[in-house]
Structures are given as structure tokens and as C-alpha cells.
Amino acid sequence: MTAAALAARPRAALRLSKTRSILLLSAVAVLLYVLANGHLTLPLDTQTPLFTALNSFRDWMIANRTAWFFVFFFTPVREGTAGLVDFVTGWLTTLGWVGIAAIAGALGLVFVTWRTGVAVAVALVLVGLLGVWDATMVTLGQMIVAVALSLVIGIPIGIWAGRSDRVQHVVTPLLDLMQIMPTYAYLVPLVLLFFIGNGTATIATMIYAIPPAIRLTALGIRGVSAETVEAASSLGSTGWQVLRKVQIPMARSTIGLAVNQTIMMALSMVVITAFVGAGGLGEVLLKALEIQDVGGSFDAGVAIVLLAMVLDRLTASASQTSDRSRPGADRVSVADRRRLQAAGITIAIVGIGLGVTQSWAHVFPSDFSLSFADPVNALVSWLEANAVWLTSGLKDVASSWLLDPLQQVLTSAPFWLVIGYAAALALVVSGRRAAAVAAIAGLAIAALGVWRPAMETLTQVLFGVVIAMVVGVAVGTWAARSGLVSQIVRPINDALQTMPAFVYLIPALALFGPTRFTAVVAAVIYAIPAVTRLVEDGVRGVSVTAIESATSSGSTAFQVIRKVQLPMARRSLLAGLNQGVVLVLAMVVVGGLVGGQALGYRVVQGLAQASDFGIGLSAALAIVLLGVMLDRITQGAGARREVKRIEDE
Amino acid sequence: MTSTFPAPGPFAQARLAEAQQPSAETAISVKGLWKIFGPGEHKIIGTPLADLTRDELRLATGSNVAVRDVSFDVRPGEVFVVMGLSGSGKSTLIRCLTRLIEPTAGEVMFDGEEIGKASQARLRDLRRHRFSMVFQHFGLLPHRRVIDNVAFGLEVRGEPKKARRDKAAQMLALVGLEGQEMRYPDQLSGGMQQRVGLARALAVDPDVMLFDEPFSALDPLIRRDMQNEVLRLHNEVGKTMIFITHDLAEALKLGDHVAIMRAGQIVQIGRPEEIVGAPADDYVADFVQDVPKSYVLTLGWIMREVRPEDPLDGPAYPSTTIIREAVRDVACSDSPIRIVDDGKLVGVVDRSMVLAAIAGTEPEA
Numbered sequence A: 001m002t003a004a005a006l007a008a009r010p011r012a013a014l015r016l017s018k019t020r021s022i023l024l025l026s027a028v029a030v031l032l033y034v035l036a037n038g039h040l041t042l043p044l045d046t047q048t049p050l051f052t053a054l055n056s057f058r059d060w061m062i063a064n065r066t067a068w069f070f071v072f073f074f075t076p077v078r079e080g081t082a083g084l085v086d087f088v089t090g091w092l093t094t095l096g097w098v099g100i101a102a103i104a105g106a107l108g109l110v111f112v113t114w115r116t117g118v119a120v121a122v123a124l125v126l127v128g129l130l131g132v133w134d135a136t137m138v139t140l141g142q143m144i145v146a147v148a149l150s151l152v153i154g155i156p157i158g159i160w161a162g163r164s165d166r167v168q169h170v171v172t173p174l175l176d177l178m179q180i181m182p183t184y185a186y187l188v189p190l191v192l193l194f195f196i197g198n199g200t201a202t203i204a205t206m207i208y209a210i211p212p213a214i215r216l217t218a219l220g221i222r223g224v225s226a227e228t229v230e231a232a233s234s235l236g237s238t239g240w241q242v243l244r245k246v247q248i249p250m251a252r253s254t255i256g257l258a259v260n261q262t263i264m265m266a267l268s269m270v271v272i273t274a275f276v277g278a279g280g281l282g283e284v285l286l287k288a289l290e291i292q293d294v295g296g297s298f299d300a301g302v303a304i305v306l307l308a309m310v311l312d313r314l315t316a317s318a319s320q321t322s323d324r325s326r327p328g329a330d331r332v333s334v335a336d337r338r339r340l341q342a343a344g345i346t347i348a349i350v351g352i353g354l355g356v357t358q359s360w361a362h363v364f365p366s367d368f369s370l371s372f373a374d375p376v377n378a379l380v381s382w383l384e385a386n387a388v389w390l391t392s393g394l395k396d397v398a399s400s401w402l403l404d405p406l407q408q409v410l411t412s413a414p415f416w417l418v419i420g421y422a423a424a425l426a427l428v429v430s431g432r433r434a435a436a437v438a439a440i441a442g443l444a445i446a447a448l449g450v451w452r453p454a455m456e457t458l459t460q461v462l463f464g465v466v467i468a469m470v471v472g473v474a475v476g477t478w479a480a481r482s483g484l485v486s487q488i489v490r491p492i493n494d495a496l497q498t499m500p501a502f503v504y505l506i507p508a509l510a511l512f513g514p515t516r517f518t519a520v521v522a523a524v525i526y527a528i529p530a531v532t533r534l535v536e537d538g539v540r541g542v543s544v545t546a547i548e549s550a551t552s553s554g555s556t557a558f559q560v561i562r563k564v565q566l567p568m569a570r571r572s573l574l575a576g577l578n579q580g581v582v583l584v585l586a587m588v589v590v591g592g593l594v595g596g597q598a599l600g601y602r603v604v605q606g607l608a609q610a611s612d613f614g615i616g617l618s619a620a621l622a623i624v625l626l627g628v629m630l631d632r633i634t635q636g637a638g639a640r641r642e643v644k645r646i647e648d649e
Numbered sequence B: 001m002t003s004t005f006p007a008p009g010p011f012a013q014a015r016l017a018e019a020q021q022p023s024a025e026t027a028i029s030v031k032g033l034w035k036i037f038g039p040g041e042h043k044i045i046g047t048p049l050a051d052l053t054r055d056e057l058r059l060a061t062g063s064n065v066a067v068r069d070v071s072f073d074v075r076p077g078e079v080f081v082v083m084g085l086s087g088s089g090k091s092t093l094i095r096c097l098t099r100l101i102e103p104t105a106g107e108v109m110f111d112g113e114e115i116g117k118a119s120q121a122r123l124r125d126l127r128r129h130r131f132s133m134v135f136q137h138f139g140l141l142p143h144r145r146v147i148d149n150v151a152f153g154l155e156v157r158g159e160p161k162k163a164r165r166d167k168a169a170q171m172l173a174l175v176g177l178e179g180q181e182m183r184y185p186d187q188l189s190g191g192m193q194q195r196v197g198l199a200r201a202l203a204v205d206p207d208v209m210l211f212d213e214p215f216s217a218l219d220p221l222i223r224r225d226m227q228n229e230v231l232r233l234h235n236e237v238g239k240t241m242i243f244i245t246h247d248l249a250e251a252l253k254l255g256d257h258v259a260i261m262r263a264g265q266i267v268q269i270g271r272p273e274e275i276v277g278a279p280a281d282d283y284v285a286d287f288v289q290d291v292p293k294s295y296v297l298t299l300g301w302i303m304r305e306v307r308p309e310d311p312l313d314g315p316a317y318p319s320t321t322i323i324r325e326a327v328r329d330v331a332c333s334d335s336p337i338r339i340v341d342d343g344k345l346v347g348v349v350d351r352s353m354v355l356a357a358i359a360g361t362e363p364e365a
């Protein structure tokens, strides 16, 4: 109708009237809502035939563990992975805490700087003091196996994709899907195939950690100058020689980054995989969260952050200093290097010797401890007693003035109206294909029988995205205009982005208790760094000439921002919106754990209770579909740019 | 209308005719070479589509003709220059010779062997021993020291470390880079990096060296040094060279023969003086109009036959002398210059003819 007519017009006209067509659409939607609300709202029925069928499918799977596909594939894969994890964890335990700290310190000393060596060793001792050494080793063992396997699988595929356009074309959409899929969503189907256990947890971690390994490796290989590859070929190199002597060495620092990112991705799965039997720090944190022991979860959260820091420091800099071509890379003379290596090996050997033989160096002594649990719990109680007017004020205002009305509208609107409006928006912003995908995703959610929880989740996402965008655009613009602000914001962003997602739940829970609002707050904190960064880069990228010409014609600073910088950074803003939506959704569903209700809660229930399996699996699929739908609607920026680029050529 | 001032004299015309004859000896012979990029690569040649211009074809089929029906012969030991504007297909052409880019059609004969028919192994062998290439942006390996960059070609063909390092050190000396062996490429200036590229190409002791705009990325002064370096090396090692450039002055300076390329086709092949003195069409004429003729044309190009009244006590030059080099003697001597090839007097050049060549006009009869 309206939207179709608009789309039929030439693109220039469409672009001019984009804002107006969105307004028009919204007006039509409001009108239809007034006429039709309350009809076809699809309330939740927990006993639909689909759910029952899925439940019996699960029972059938469990009853058929001896079927060929289990015996020959799923079971060996799971048991093999689990065996590796047990083996590595066993060694980590054998080496003792002194041994581990010494090895980490020695690695830092030899490959990075002595300062890093000391820092990582101290960080590990702190982990011990927090009283979670054993849990940390379980987690570390899993990380080591998951990362090693991810790299063993991801780097060769990445190399292949870097060298072959055809492979790249096949792999890219798969990676895109893996990337926008909220991690929460594939746990349920995974459990169906692999059951609960640390093997399954490791496999779930790998699904999330492999994409950056592939993507960055391919990027690195593709980044090698075509001329250099040609030069090697022109001298008669074989394909293997080109790979080994040219492409891999020249892509080395990017592959190093791939390793680093893979580790970071794997770490961000520590808590979530506790749902499927990961054990370790994730389980400690999760158990504490479940009983609202904020202090206990805080200790585990700090340990996760410390572990992340250790692994990040060791790998981030290692990938840089190994690039020999940098001028000044030869600063450390050969003799010095030898001496460093000797010192490192000595430290490691002494540490291992102590850790294996001396009981005080083997098991972390429990007489020393440094738990934040009590002070944090005290602080929480204090907040509950004294700042409750502020926190619950905020919470109540947001809930009753914003979240509730929005949820009321979304859940009382006919499902076809919501889907139609979403598809029409996608059409205006991102084009015909996006609209079709959005519509199909919406219909599929309805067909899965989880329409109502999906609308509840959507409510939280929309609310979270609006706040994340407002804060992100404000801070990003400010940072782009002021070097000082940028210098302050950047390291904070860096730190926030390396932190595993669940850690964000802790302060939110401390402040707001287990509610829907808590999930939204955590999601907002989670999404803001990425949005801020994209906005800052976009605004910074606006040409100086454009700003100067606006200033020279007498614009105020505010006019420059509103009329020049933000419009010209439109693309980055849209990209920020897109990222914001994906991240907020990922975190909102995690919030199902702390009172967020909606789809996330259904997934948790599905993992915990056999009778809720069907609805849990449907909810997990709905999360993916909701992600696809939101991604398509907001994707406009990237897709348009592609079209434009092709037209220009 | 093509302007051919100064017009070639009768002797020059005879030599022009001679140059059209296929030479008996060729190092590389290219016949009917095509390269089409895009979906229609193998569906266009031999159909009416092949007659469309490049832009028409791109609109019609989405395919891009980079090289169109190119033929030429390169004589052993000469410098053969291909000159054309950016996008005219030069890089594609030179890469088709050793199949770094697989040609769509046509044949490349080298030493009696058709390169298009060579197996991958044979092709690698040819690249390892017979050809080498120098690139516009050098194509050096940033993670290797200069000496190991130069030794790279020897390494891929499996020579032992000591032998290849010795050879690489020799090559570095040859290009004037002694003492730089242990540095990394990014510690060298652009000109020095390209010398490394040159040394790398020389190290495998090839029969044919291919240059793809090797000096385009360099500053003018350094470019001049490097051109002289190539001329010097050509004299010292006597390799056959195929040299790509977009710079007419460079082409005329280095080339024994120059091919002018436009939109994938060769529009003229000739010695520098033929290109400048007798451009084949308006396109080439346009190109060469600002070239000072006396810097390119030879005495042989403008000489006339000896007349009985000519005093024969003037200075003697071979016919291949560039006019500019004879200016001083012409100015000092009232008698015409005698043109002597192999001890035989073949013609004379008088002062008015030299002045006309400098002025770029027809001499008065």
C-alpha cells in the first residue's frame, strides 16, 4: 500500500522523504492499532502441540542414545572434547598455583615485557586470594582446549577463505549468522545433541570463538599486498611456498589478533556455558546470582576479569612484537633475548618444581584470602536501605511510565500489525529483501507459539536501544569533538569491551534487584561502548572542510553538530544503531536469569526442566529470529553503501 | 591528419620499410593475445561482440577487455618498451607473458616454446630460471632482510643458503647497495628499495627481465638515476628487457623499440625516432607533439643523399647519432656533417636541416 507506492518511486525521491514515510507509516500503524487492538494477540499457551512434539522429540533422542548418529558422531565428539578438557585441567591442577603463576609470568617476561610478566603473575595470585583457584583452573582448562581447537579449525579455514573467493563467499554468510545469533540461542539445540557436560560447554564456546579466528585470518591473508604475492609467483614459487614464505608471515600480526580475539570471545562464554555444565568460574558466578548473593558473584566476576586480563596481555602484545619488520624491532639484542629466555625458563622450571612438590605451592593456601563478598554485600544492603528511593524510583518510573505502556501496546496489538509495521520499516530503511526477511522472521516467531514472550523481549530491546543510542551518540559526539574526552573514554571503552557480558549483570543486580529493569540496564551498559565508538569514529570522519565552512558561515557549535556532523556521520549512526540492537538483544535475553522474564527466562527454564524443553527451544529459535528481524531493519547503512559503491564503479 | 615533421628523408624511409620486415631472430613473439576480465571471458572472441569498443562491451556484457589482439616481437638483447596511459592494459599484458594472469586467447612463443601450453611445473621452471620481474611498488617482503629478499628467487628453486647468500651479496654490489644487506626494506628509501627489487630479479640470472612501471612511484631525480642504472645494467649484463611505462620520455630514453598501447590495443610499434618522427595516428601524434625532436631523431632520420657540390671535409658521424649530439659540430663547421656507417659515406646533414629539426619544421628545399 503506502510503503509499496513509496518503494516504486525513484530512489532519489525515496531518500528525500525517508523520514516522512516513516512518520506516515507510524500514523497508519497507530490508526490500525486503535481499530484492531486486542484481536489476534496470540497469548502464550505452554501446551501447544509444537511444544509437546518437541518434548517427545527430546525424550526420543534421550531414549536413542545408541542410534548410529550418536554412536558415530555426537558422542565421540563430545567425549573427545571432554577428555581433552579433563586432561588439560588435570595438568593445570598438577602444576599447582605457583607453577601456573610462574609459567604465565615467564611467558610475559619472554614475549612481552618484564612488567607484563609481573602483572600477570600478580593477577593470578589475586585470583587465588579470591578463593576461586580451583574453579579458575577448570575454566582455564576449558578455555585452553576451546581456543586451541577453534584455532586449529579456524585458521586453516581462514587461510583458505583468504586465498579463494569462492570459499569466502560460502563462509561469510555463515559467519554473519553465527555473529548475530545470541549465544543463548544455540545452547538448547546443542544440549539436545550433546547433552550436558564440559564437552558440550567447550563446543558451545567454540561455536562462538571460531568466527573471529576465520574472519581475521582471512582478512590478514587478503591484506597481503597482491604485488608481493605476484612477485613471489613471478619467481616460480609454488602455492605452498607463497603461503608459507609470503602470506602467513605478512599476515602474522593480523593472525595474532585473531588468536587474541578468539580468546576474548571464548572468555565471554565462561558464564553462559555454565548452563550446560561448564563448571568453573561460570558456575560459581551463576549460583551466586541465582540466590542474589551479589558479593559472591562479584568475587567470581573479578576472577573472570583478571583471567581475561592475563590472557589478553599475554597475547595482544605477543602478536605485535613478533612482527619483525617494524623499525626498532631489533632493539633487544640477541644476547639480551637469550638472557631473557634463560631467565624465563628458569623461573618456569623453579615454579613448576615448587608447585608439584611443595604442598603450600600446590593448593592455594586458604589462610590468605581477599574476598570482596562481604563489603560488596554490605554495600548492597546499604544501598537497599538508603538509596532505595533513588534506585527504585528510577526503576519504577521507567517501568510504569515507559516499559509497561510499551509492552502493553506490543502485546495487545494484533500480531499482523506488528509484523507489517516492522516489514514496512525495513522496506523504507533497508530495502525490499530486508523487508521480506523481516516479515518471514516475524511470522516464524508467531508460528513457534512464543509471540507473547517475544513481544516482552522486544519491549526491553527497544527501550534499551533508545537509551544506549542517546547516551552513545552524546558521548561519542563529545569525544569526537574533544581530544580530552576521547582520551578518557577510549580506555574505559576498551576495558568494558574486553569484559565478559555476564559481569555487567552484577552491578545492575546490586542496584536494582531481580527485575526486568535490571536486564535492560545491563544490556544498556553492555551496548554503550560499541555505539559510542562507532559514533565517535563517524563524527571524527566528517571532513574538516565541511565543518570549517559551516563555522565560517557563523554556525554555533550546536548547529555544526546537528546540521553537519551528525547528518554526515549518518552511516556510522546507523551502523551504531545496528550494533546497539544486536548487543542489547544478546544481553536482554541473558537478563532472563535475573528476573528479565520473556524469551530469556523460557530458555533458562528449557535448559533446567525437561517439561519446558519444547518451549525453551522455541524461545531460543525466536531469539535468533528476533535478532535477524531487528538486524535486517537496521542494516540499511551497510547494504546501501554496497549498492552505492557498485554503482560508482 | 598526422604530422610527421620533420619528414623522414629517403634513407630514413628505406630504413622504415626495412623495420617493417619481421626480424629473423626473436626472443619473444606474441601473436593475437587477448585478455578479457569478467563473466564473458570465453564467450566473446570470435563473435560480433569482439568488435565492440571496451566501454560498449562492458555495458553489454559486464566484461572488460584489458588486452585486445596484441602481437609483437622482441629481439634478443633489446629493451622493448610498452607505453600507454593508465588503464590501457600494460600490466595485464606483461603478466600474460608468464601467465601470472592467464590470457584468454593468443600465443606467446619463447625460445621456440609456446608458453600457453606449458604445464604448471614447466611454467614454474621457466619463472625460476628464464624470466624475472620488477614491480611498481617493489613487492618486497617486509619481514625479511634485504639480502634474503634478493635471495628469494634462489631460495624457492632450492639453492643452499650459503650459495644463495653469496650470489645475493654480489647482486647487491652490482646495484650499488653494499652494506645494506642486513637491513629491512622499510628502512630504505624508495629508490633503494627498487634497487633491491632489481637485484632480486637479476639474482636468478634470467634471460628476460620484465619491468612493470618500476620507477613510477619514485621522485623524478631518483627516477632518472634508476633509468641510467637500467641502461648501465643492460649494457653490462645484456638481458632482453620488456619495460612498461606511462612516461613517454622514459620510453624514448630506454627503448630500442617502443609499442604504444591504447585501450588494450597496440597502435604503433617502432624505434623511438619512428614514433616521434612518424606517428601512426593522431593519438600518437598528440602524445609526441611536445617531445623535442632533436632529442630523439637521429642524423640518419633527416640526412639526404650526397650531392656533387657538397664539400666533404665536415665532421663524420654514424647515422644512429641523436641530432642533439651533433649540434655543436654543425655550429662550428660550414661544411655539412658526413654520415658514415661502417666506413661508407651514406649521406650528409647540413646546418639548415639540423635547425629545422630543432625548430620542428620542414627544412626549406
Ligand SMILES: Nc1ncnc2c1ncn2[C@@H]1O[C@H](COP(=O)(O)OP(=O)(O)O)[C@@H](O)[C@H]1O
Pocket (backbone or CB within 6 Å): B037, B038, B064, B065, B066, B084, B085, B086, B087, B088, B089, B090, B091, B092, B093
Ligand atoms: N583482475 C582484474 N579484474 C577485472 N578487471 C581488471 C583486472 N585487472 C585489470 N583490469 C582492468 O583491465 C584494464 C587494464 O588494466 P591494467 O592492465 O592494470 O592497465 P595499466 O597497467 O595499463 O594501467 C583496466 O580497465 C582494469 O580496470
Ligand SMILES: [Mg+2]
Pocket (backbone or CB within 6 Å): B090, B091, B092, B213
Ligand atoms: Mg599498471
